[in-house]
Amino acid sequence: MSEHGTTPRSEGPSLLHAPSPDFAPSLAQTEGAPERSRSTGLQEREEAGTARPWRTVVWNDPINLMSYVVFVLQRYFGYSREHADVLMRRIHHEGRAIVSQGSRERVESDVQAMHSFGLHATMEQEGED
Amino acid sequence: MAHAFRPRADGSFACRLEGEEKAVIVQVAQEVSDLVRLDLAVTEDSLAVRRAAASDDPLERLEAQFATHEAREPGDPAVRRLFPEASPDEALAAEFRRFGQQDLVAIKLEDLAALCESIDRTGPGTTEVSLTEDEAMHWLRALTTLRTVVADRLGVERDGDFETVRMLQQIGERVPEAAEGEDESSETAGGDVMIAIYELLSWLQESLIRVLEPF
Numbered sequence A: 001m002s003e004h005g006t007t008p009r010s011e012g013p014s015l016l017h018a019p020s021p022d023f024a025p026s027l028a029q030t031e032g033a034p035e036r037s038r039s040t041g042l043q044e045r046e047e048a049g050t051a052r053p054w055r056t057v058v059w060n061d062p063i064n065l066m067s068y069v070v071f072v073l074q075r076y077f078g079y080s081r082e083h084a085d086v087l088m089r090r091i092h093h094e095g096r097a098i099v100s101q102g103s104r105e106r107v108e109s110d111v112q113a114m115h116s117f118g119l120h121a122t123m124e125q126e127g128e129d
Numbered sequence B: 001m002a003h004a005f006r007p008r009a010d011g012s013f014a015c016r017l018e019g020e021e022k023a024v025i026v027q028v029a030q031e032v033s034d035l036v037r038l039d040l041a042v043t044e045d046s047l048a049v050r051r052a053a054a055s056d057d058p059l060e061r062l063e064a065q066f067a068t069h070e071a072r073e074p075g076d077p078a079v080r081r082l083f084p085e086a087s088p089d090e091a092l093a094a095e096f097r098r099f100g101q102q103d104l105v106a107i108k109l110e111d112l113a114a115l116c117e118s119i120d121r122t123g124p125g126t127t128e129v130s131l132t133e134d135e136a137m138h139w140l141r142a143l144t145t146l147r148t149v150v151a152d153r154l155g156v157e158r159d160g161d162f163e164t165v166r167m168l169q170q171i172g173e174r175v176p177e178a179a180e181g182e183d184e185s186s187e188t189a190g191g192d193v194m195i196a197i198y199e200l201l202s203w204l205q206e207s208l209i210r211v212l213e214p215f
Helices: A042-047 A066-077 A081-094 A104-116 B019-039 B044-053 B058-066 B077-082 B090-120 B133-153 B161-170 B185-211
Strands: A054-059 A096-102 A121-125 B003-007 B013-017 B127-131
Touching: A054 A081, A054 A104, A066 A081, A066 A096, A066 A104, A066 B133, A066 B185, A081 A096, A096 A104, A104 A121, A104 B090, B003 B185, B013 B019, B013 B185, B019 B077, B019 B090, B019 B127, B019 B133, B019 B185, B044 B058, B044 B090, B077 B133, B090 B127, B090 B133, B127 B133, B133 B185, B161 B185
Parallel strands: none
Antiparallel strands: A054 A096, A054 A121, B003 B013, B013 B127
16 A cells, blocks of 8 residues: 555645645544444344355455555444554555455445445455455 | 645645656656556447436436346456456456446546646646646546556565565566566566656655545
8 A cells, every 4th residue: 555645735746846845734534524333244244144154355465555455444334443443554554454344245235335435455265264 | 855745825736846747647647548548449339338427418328227137357467457347256247347347448438538638738848737626636536546556567466566666676687577467578668657657646646645534
Protein backbone atom coordinates (compact mmCIF):
# COMPACT_ATOMS: atom_id res chain seq x y z
CA MET A 1 0.00 0.00 0.00
CA SER A 2 1.07 3.52 -0.47
CA GLU A 3 1.33 6.22 2.10
CA HIS A 4 1.84 8.65 -0.71
CA GLY A 5 -0.58 11.51 -0.48
CA THR A 6 -1.66 10.85 3.09
CA THR A 7 -1.11 14.48 4.02
CA PRO A 8 -3.02 16.35 1.36
CA ARG A 9 -2.30 19.99 0.94
CA SER A 10 -4.93 22.58 0.25
CA GLU A 11 -3.26 23.07 -3.08
CA GLY A 12 -2.39 20.07 -5.16
CA PRO A 13 0.66 19.21 -7.17
CA SER A 14 0.35 20.91 -10.49
CA LEU A 15 1.51 19.49 -13.74
CA LEU A 16 2.58 22.97 -14.69
CA HIS A 17 4.08 24.59 -11.65
CA ALA A 18 6.61 23.78 -9.01
CA PRO A 19 5.11 22.17 -5.91
CA SER A 20 3.73 24.64 -3.39
CA PRO A 21 4.71 24.54 0.28
CA ASP A 22 2.44 22.56 2.53
CA PHE A 23 -0.64 24.25 3.86
CA ALA A 24 -2.72 23.10 6.75
CA PRO A 25 -5.93 21.63 5.40
CA SER A 26 -8.68 24.18 5.80
CA LEU A 27 -11.42 21.67 6.49
CA ALA A 28 -10.77 18.64 8.61
CA GLN A 29 -13.77 16.54 7.81
CA THR A 30 -12.47 13.12 8.64
CA GLU A 31 -12.57 13.44 12.41
CA GLY A 32 -15.69 12.51 14.27
CA ALA A 33 -17.25 10.64 11.38
CA PRO A 34 -20.27 8.65 12.49
CA GLU A 35 -19.45 5.01 12.85
CA ARG A 36 -21.75 2.11 12.40
CA SER A 37 -20.06 -1.00 13.55
CA ARG A 38 -21.20 -4.39 12.50
CA SER A 39 -20.19 -7.88 13.42
CA THR A 40 -16.98 -8.75 11.65
CA GLY A 41 -18.11 -11.78 9.79
CA LEU A 42 -18.21 -14.34 12.55
CA GLN A 43 -21.95 -14.48 12.29
CA GLU A 44 -21.56 -15.62 8.71
CA ARG A 45 -19.94 -18.80 9.96
CA GLU A 46 -23.36 -19.95 11.01
CA GLU A 47 -24.97 -19.50 7.65
CA ALA A 48 -22.20 -21.60 6.14
CA GLY A 49 -23.46 -24.52 8.20
CA THR A 50 -21.14 -27.45 8.63
CA ALA A 51 -19.25 -26.85 5.38
CA ARG A 52 -15.85 -25.18 5.61
CA PRO A 53 -16.56 -21.46 5.24
CA TRP A 54 -15.12 -19.41 2.41
CA ARG A 55 -12.98 -16.37 3.06
CA THR A 56 -12.30 -13.11 1.26
CA VAL A 57 -8.60 -12.28 1.32
CA VAL A 58 -7.33 -8.81 0.42
CA TRP A 59 -3.68 -8.61 -0.64
CA ASN A 60 -1.21 -5.79 -0.23
CA ASP A 61 -0.39 -3.76 -3.33
CA PRO A 62 1.92 -0.81 -3.87
CA ILE A 63 -0.72 1.47 -5.36
CA ASN A 64 -3.78 1.79 -3.16
CA LEU A 65 -3.63 4.50 -0.54
CA MET A 66 -3.97 3.35 3.07
CA SER A 67 -6.80 5.83 3.58
CA TYR A 68 -8.59 4.41 0.53
CA VAL A 69 -8.35 0.83 1.78
CA VAL A 70 -9.81 1.87 5.14
CA PHE A 71 -12.55 3.83 3.39
CA VAL A 72 -13.51 0.88 1.16
CA LEU A 73 -13.60 -1.60 4.08
CA GLN A 74 -15.84 0.78 6.04
CA ARG A 75 -18.04 1.66 3.10
CA TYR A 76 -18.61 -1.82 1.71
CA PHE A 77 -18.58 -4.00 4.83
CA GLY A 78 -19.94 -1.41 7.25
CA TYR A 79 -16.94 -1.98 9.56
CA SER A 80 -16.04 0.57 12.20
CA ARG A 81 -13.11 2.86 11.49
CA GLU A 82 -11.05 0.99 14.13
CA HIS A 83 -11.74 -2.44 12.67
CA ALA A 84 -11.08 -1.27 9.10
CA ASP A 85 -7.83 0.26 10.29
CA VAL A 86 -6.70 -3.00 11.94
CA LEU A 87 -7.45 -4.90 8.72
CA MET A 88 -5.63 -2.33 6.58
CA ARG A 89 -2.54 -2.55 8.78
CA ARG A 90 -2.65 -6.35 8.64
CA ILE A 91 -2.82 -6.18 4.84
CA HIS A 92 0.06 -3.74 4.77
CA HIS A 93 2.36 -5.51 7.23
CA GLU A 94 1.51 -9.18 6.68
CA GLY A 95 0.80 -8.92 2.96
CA ARG A 96 -2.80 -10.10 3.28
CA ALA A 97 -5.80 -10.20 5.58
CA ILE A 98 -9.09 -12.04 5.72
CA VAL A 99 -11.73 -9.33 5.48
CA SER A 100 -14.89 -11.46 5.43
CA GLN A 101 -16.06 -15.03 5.53
CA GLY A 102 -19.21 -16.96 4.94
CA SER A 103 -20.96 -18.86 2.21
CA ARG A 104 -19.34 -19.22 -1.17
CA GLU A 105 -21.94 -16.90 -2.74
CA ARG A 106 -21.35 -14.23 -0.15
CA VAL A 107 -17.58 -14.40 -0.58
CA GLU A 108 -17.89 -14.33 -4.37
CA SER A 109 -19.79 -11.08 -4.21
CA ASP A 110 -17.35 -9.65 -1.66
CA VAL A 111 -14.39 -10.48 -3.92
CA GLN A 112 -16.19 -8.97 -6.90
CA ALA A 113 -16.90 -5.81 -4.89
CA MET A 114 -13.27 -5.54 -3.80
CA HIS A 115 -12.19 -5.85 -7.44
CA SER A 116 -14.65 -3.13 -8.41
CA PHE A 117 -12.89 -0.85 -5.89
CA GLY A 118 -9.52 -1.86 -7.31
CA LEU A 119 -8.36 -3.92 -4.32
CA HIS A 120 -6.73 -7.25 -5.08
CA ALA A 121 -8.91 -9.88 -3.44
CA THR A 122 -9.06 -13.65 -3.70
CA MET A 123 -11.41 -16.26 -2.32
CA GLU A 124 -10.30 -19.33 -0.42
CA GLN A 125 -11.83 -22.00 1.74
CA GLU A 126 -10.92 -22.35 5.39
CA GLY A 127 -8.13 -24.86 5.85
CA GLU A 128 -6.58 -24.21 2.45
CA ASP A 129 -3.47 -22.59 3.84
CA MET B 1 -2.96 24.77 -9.43
CA ALA B 2 -5.45 22.26 -8.14
CA HIS B 3 -7.38 23.06 -4.97
CA ALA B 4 -8.51 20.30 -2.64
CA PHE B 5 -12.06 18.96 -2.50
CA ARG B 6 -14.34 20.53 0.07
CA PRO B 7 -17.90 19.72 1.04
CA ARG B 8 -20.56 22.23 0.12
CA ALA B 9 -23.78 23.06 1.93
CA ASP B 10 -25.90 21.34 -0.73
CA GLY B 11 -24.15 18.01 -0.09
CA SER B 12 -21.92 18.16 -3.15
CA PHE B 13 -18.12 18.15 -3.19
CA ALA B 14 -16.09 20.65 -5.16
CA CYS B 15 -12.48 21.11 -6.12
CA ARG B 16 -10.79 23.55 -8.45
CA LEU B 17 -8.77 22.28 -11.37
CA GLU B 18 -6.82 24.06 -14.07
CA GLY B 19 -7.77 23.55 -17.68
CA GLU B 20 -4.58 21.60 -18.36
CA GLU B 21 -5.18 19.36 -15.35
CA LYS B 22 -8.72 18.62 -16.48
CA ALA B 23 -7.50 17.90 -20.00
CA VAL B 24 -4.81 15.49 -18.86
CA ILE B 25 -7.16 13.60 -16.51
CA VAL B 26 -9.75 13.19 -19.27
CA GLN B 27 -7.07 12.15 -21.75
CA VAL B 28 -5.63 9.50 -19.42
CA ALA B 29 -9.16 8.27 -18.60
CA GLN B 30 -9.97 7.90 -22.28
CA GLU B 31 -6.72 6.10 -22.99
CA VAL B 32 -7.32 3.69 -20.10
CA SER B 33 -10.89 3.11 -21.25
CA ASP B 34 -9.63 2.33 -24.77
CA LEU B 35 -6.93 0.05 -23.36
CA VAL B 36 -9.48 -2.00 -21.39
CA ARG B 37 -11.86 -2.24 -24.35
CA LEU B 38 -9.09 -3.31 -26.70
CA ASP B 39 -7.38 -5.74 -24.36
CA LEU B 40 -10.58 -7.50 -23.30
CA ALA B 41 -12.28 -7.16 -26.70
CA VAL B 42 -15.20 -5.31 -25.12
CA THR B 43 -18.05 -4.60 -27.50
CA GLU B 44 -21.15 -2.47 -27.09
CA ASP B 45 -23.09 -5.74 -27.18
CA SER B 46 -21.37 -7.07 -24.11
CA LEU B 47 -22.06 -3.82 -22.24
CA ALA B 48 -25.68 -3.94 -23.36
CA VAL B 49 -26.01 -7.39 -21.82
CA ARG B 50 -25.17 -5.96 -18.44
CA ARG B 51 -27.66 -3.14 -18.83
CA ALA B 52 -30.30 -5.70 -19.76
CA ALA B 53 -29.46 -7.74 -16.66
CA ALA B 54 -30.34 -4.71 -14.52
CA SER B 55 -33.41 -3.89 -16.58
CA ASP B 56 -36.92 -3.52 -15.18
CA ASP B 57 -38.16 -5.57 -18.11
CA PRO B 58 -38.26 -9.27 -17.08
CA LEU B 59 -37.85 -10.37 -20.70
CA GLU B 60 -34.66 -8.34 -21.08
CA ARG B 61 -33.35 -9.82 -17.84
CA LEU B 62 -34.10 -13.31 -19.08
CA GLU B 63 -32.28 -12.65 -22.34
CA ALA B 64 -29.29 -11.33 -20.43
CA GLN B 65 -29.26 -14.47 -18.32
CA PHE B 66 -28.92 -16.62 -21.42
CA ALA B 67 -26.41 -14.38 -23.15
CA THR B 68 -23.06 -16.05 -23.61
CA HIS B 69 -20.54 -15.34 -20.91
CA GLU B 70 -17.31 -14.41 -22.55
CA ALA B 71 -14.32 -13.45 -20.52
CA ARG B 72 -11.07 -12.93 -22.27
CA GLU B 73 -8.00 -13.14 -20.02
CA PRO B 74 -6.25 -9.79 -19.81
CA GLY B 75 -3.08 -9.63 -21.88
CA ASP B 76 -1.75 -6.21 -20.94
CA PRO B 77 -0.03 -6.19 -17.53
CA ALA B 78 -1.94 -3.08 -16.41
CA VAL B 79 -5.28 -4.65 -17.37
CA ARG B 80 -4.24 -7.79 -15.49
CA ARG B 81 -3.87 -5.62 -12.39
CA LEU B 82 -7.36 -4.18 -12.92
CA PHE B 83 -8.90 -7.65 -13.36
CA PRO B 84 -6.79 -9.91 -11.14
CA GLU B 85 -7.19 -13.63 -10.57
CA ALA B 86 -9.84 -14.23 -7.90
CA SER B 87 -8.18 -17.47 -6.78
CA PRO B 88 -4.86 -19.33 -7.06
CA ASP B 89 -7.04 -22.24 -8.23
CA GLU B 90 -7.06 -21.83 -12.03
CA ALA B 91 -10.46 -23.41 -12.58
CA LEU B 92 -12.04 -21.29 -9.87
CA ALA B 93 -10.37 -18.14 -11.21
CA ALA B 94 -11.60 -18.91 -14.74
CA GLU B 95 -15.13 -19.49 -13.52
CA PHE B 96 -15.06 -16.25 -11.56
CA ARG B 97 -13.89 -14.41 -14.68
CA ARG B 98 -16.58 -16.03 -16.80
CA PHE B 99 -19.38 -14.87 -14.54
CA GLY B 100 -17.99 -11.67 -13.09
CA GLN B 101 -15.60 -9.98 -15.49
CA GLN B 102 -18.21 -8.52 -17.81
CA ASP B 103 -19.88 -6.74 -14.90
CA LEU B 104 -16.56 -5.55 -13.59
CA VAL B 105 -15.59 -4.16 -17.00
CA ALA B 106 -18.89 -2.30 -17.22
CA ILE B 107 -18.44 -0.84 -13.71
CA LYS B 108 -14.91 0.37 -14.42
CA LEU B 109 -15.87 1.88 -17.79
CA GLU B 110 -18.89 3.61 -16.21
CA ASP B 111 -16.63 5.04 -13.51
CA LEU B 112 -14.24 6.43 -16.13
CA ALA B 113 -17.12 7.81 -18.21
CA ALA B 114 -18.61 9.51 -15.13
CA LEU B 115 -15.22 11.06 -14.33
CA CYS B 116 -14.90 12.45 -17.86
CA GLU B 117 -18.50 13.65 -17.96
CA SER B 118 -18.23 15.61 -14.72
CA ILE B 119 -15.08 17.32 -16.00
CA ASP B 120 -16.35 17.90 -19.54
CA ARG B 121 -19.46 19.72 -18.36
CA THR B 122 -17.30 22.39 -16.67
CA GLY B 123 -16.03 23.63 -20.02
CA PRO B 124 -12.49 24.82 -20.69
CA GLY B 125 -10.10 26.67 -18.41
CA THR B 126 -9.70 26.72 -14.66
CA THR B 127 -13.01 25.94 -12.98
CA GLU B 128 -14.66 24.37 -10.01
CA VAL B 129 -15.50 20.71 -10.52
CA SER B 130 -18.56 19.81 -8.49
CA LEU B 131 -19.62 16.23 -7.74
CA THR B 132 -22.66 14.63 -6.24
CA GLU B 133 -21.94 11.88 -3.72
CA ASP B 134 -22.74 9.31 -6.36
CA GLU B 135 -20.27 10.91 -8.75
CA ALA B 136 -17.70 11.10 -5.97
CA MET B 137 -17.86 7.30 -5.62
CA HIS B 138 -17.36 6.96 -9.38
CA TRP B 139 -14.36 9.27 -9.04
CA LEU B 140 -12.80 7.29 -6.19
CA ARG B 141 -12.93 4.07 -8.19
CA ALA B 142 -11.92 5.75 -11.48
CA LEU B 143 -8.92 7.43 -9.83
CA THR B 144 -7.87 3.99 -8.54
CA THR B 145 -8.17 2.57 -12.05
CA LEU B 146 -6.07 5.38 -13.52
CA ARG B 147 -3.43 5.20 -10.79
CA THR B 148 -3.19 1.43 -11.30
CA VAL B 149 -2.45 1.79 -15.01
CA VAL B 150 -0.03 4.71 -14.60
CA ALA B 151 1.77 2.84 -11.79
CA ASP B 152 2.13 -0.19 -14.02
CA ARG B 153 3.69 1.95 -16.77
CA LEU B 154 6.06 3.46 -14.23
CA GLY B 155 7.16 -0.02 -13.19
CA VAL B 156 5.71 0.18 -9.66
CA GLU B 157 5.75 -3.42 -8.41
CA ARG B 158 6.29 -3.19 -4.67
CA ASP B 159 5.70 -0.78 -1.78
CA GLY B 160 8.08 2.12 -2.07
CA ASP B 161 8.72 1.69 -5.81
CA PHE B 162 6.97 4.92 -6.71
CA GLU B 163 9.09 6.87 -4.25
CA THR B 164 12.17 5.27 -5.84
CA VAL B 165 11.00 6.14 -9.34
CA ARG B 166 10.38 9.72 -8.27
CA MET B 167 13.73 9.97 -6.53
CA LEU B 168 15.55 8.65 -9.58
CA GLN B 169 13.74 11.21 -11.69
CA GLN B 170 14.62 13.98 -9.28
CA ILE B 171 18.31 13.19 -9.35
CA GLY B 172 18.14 13.06 -13.11
CA GLU B 173 18.81 9.41 -13.63
CA ARG B 174 17.06 7.14 -16.05
CA VAL B 175 14.84 4.47 -14.58
CA PRO B 176 16.76 1.20 -14.93
CA GLU B 177 15.10 -0.57 -17.80
CA ALA B 178 16.30 -3.98 -16.70
CA ALA B 179 13.80 -3.87 -13.84
CA GLU B 180 11.71 -6.97 -13.45
CA GLY B 181 8.65 -7.14 -15.68
CA GLU B 182 9.56 -3.88 -17.39
CA ASP B 183 8.74 -4.83 -20.95
CA GLU B 184 7.25 -1.46 -21.88
CA SER B 185 10.56 0.29 -21.50
CA SER B 186 9.63 2.87 -24.13
CA GLU B 187 7.10 4.23 -21.64
CA THR B 188 9.87 5.52 -19.43
CA ALA B 189 10.56 8.20 -22.04
CA GLY B 190 7.55 10.15 -20.77
CA GLY B 191 8.40 9.26 -17.17
CA ASP B 192 8.44 12.82 -15.87
CA VAL B 193 4.93 13.49 -17.12
CA MET B 194 3.70 10.12 -15.85
CA ILE B 195 5.12 10.81 -12.40
CA ALA B 196 3.40 14.21 -12.31
CA ILE B 197 0.11 12.63 -13.42
CA TYR B 198 0.39 9.91 -10.78
CA GLU B 199 0.99 12.51 -8.09
CA LEU B 200 -1.95 14.61 -9.22
CA LEU B 201 -4.29 11.59 -9.28
CA SER B 202 -3.08 10.42 -5.85
CA TRP B 203 -3.45 13.87 -4.35
CA LEU B 204 -6.97 14.27 -5.78
CA GLN B 205 -8.02 10.87 -4.45
CA GLU B 206 -6.65 11.55 -0.98
CA SER B 207 -8.35 14.93 -0.97
CA LEU B 208 -11.68 13.36 -1.93
CA ILE B 209 -11.41 10.61 0.70
CA ARG B 210 -10.92 13.25 3.38
CA VAL B 211 -14.26 14.90 2.66
CA LEU B 212 -16.33 11.76 2.06
CA GLU B 213 -18.06 9.94 4.88
CA PRO B 214 -17.89 6.17 4.47
CA PHE B 215 -21.55 5.75 5.39
